[in-house]
Amino acid sequence: MHPSFEFINHRPWPLPEKPWRGRQTWTDLAFIHYEITEADLRPYIPDELEIDTFDGAAWIGLVPFDMKGIAFRGLPKVPGLSHFPEINVRTYVIRDGKPGVWFLSLDVPNPVAVWGARKFFHLPYHRADIRLTVDGKQTSYYAKRDTRLFDGVYSGGSFIDPPADSFERWASERYCLYSQDTTGRLYRGQIHHKTWPLQSATLHLNEQTYLHNLNVKDRHPVILFSKSIDVAIWLLEQI
DSSP: OOGGGGOOTTOSSOOOSSOOOEEEEEEEEEEEEEEEOHHHHGGGSOTTSEEOOBTTBEEEEEEEEEEEEEEETTSOOOTTTSOEEEEEEEEEEEETTEEEEEEEEEEESOHHHHHHHHHHHOOOEEEOEEEEEEETTEEEEEEEETTEEEEEEEEEEEEOOOOTTSHHHHHHOOOEEEEEOTTOOEEEEEEEOSSOOOEEEEEEEEEEOTTTTSOOOOBOSOOEEEEEEEEEEOOOEEO
16 A cells, blocks of 8 residues: 555546556755746647636746656666656646646766666657755755756744635646657556645755747745655556
8 A cells, every 4th residue: 555545536527447557756956936828838839738827827936856766556666766866847637627747858877767768658868967965854956957056045933724716726736647659649647645734945046948949937935845745656547
């Protein structure tokens, strides 16, 4: 039994009938969001997916974190492949009434993980130089790939319990991802975790160019932090 299955009533739809296949723990994670118009975002999203908006605006999320405990169900963790940092650029979409995440890029320092995620999950993973250090409540995060750079420090503050209709819950409570293979076939990959344990956060950015190719507008005034969450993962299904 995955520990997250003790909490299922918050899900927007039932758990998948097929067995879950993998597990991960996401730690020291920050949600940083920037507004973008639907017109500017549309070229990056397949026509089959509806862009999800909040208060009439689309949003790009920049999410740095540390990924631990990566393993297939029933198998031991593989040294060198079970723990590494990741930073992703994401937005929000809907298909068949199921809101989910669309990734514009996902960066990790592990080349094997890049190969596996591209081949089996059709996700735009890239290899990057990433360094993460945690000192008490403070997380220092450095990620660099070609001209893309994230160099910042974020800290978690007080725990918060945003209402269900808030931006904070809208942007964090997502129970599937969408991806597309090179032939144009669309897939949904479902996940499960308990409700995000969210904290307010402060962020100091030395430099951020991960979104340099996107016509983003102002950054959302709220930065969110979560110390740790356990995640169960299902294999992709073509839709």
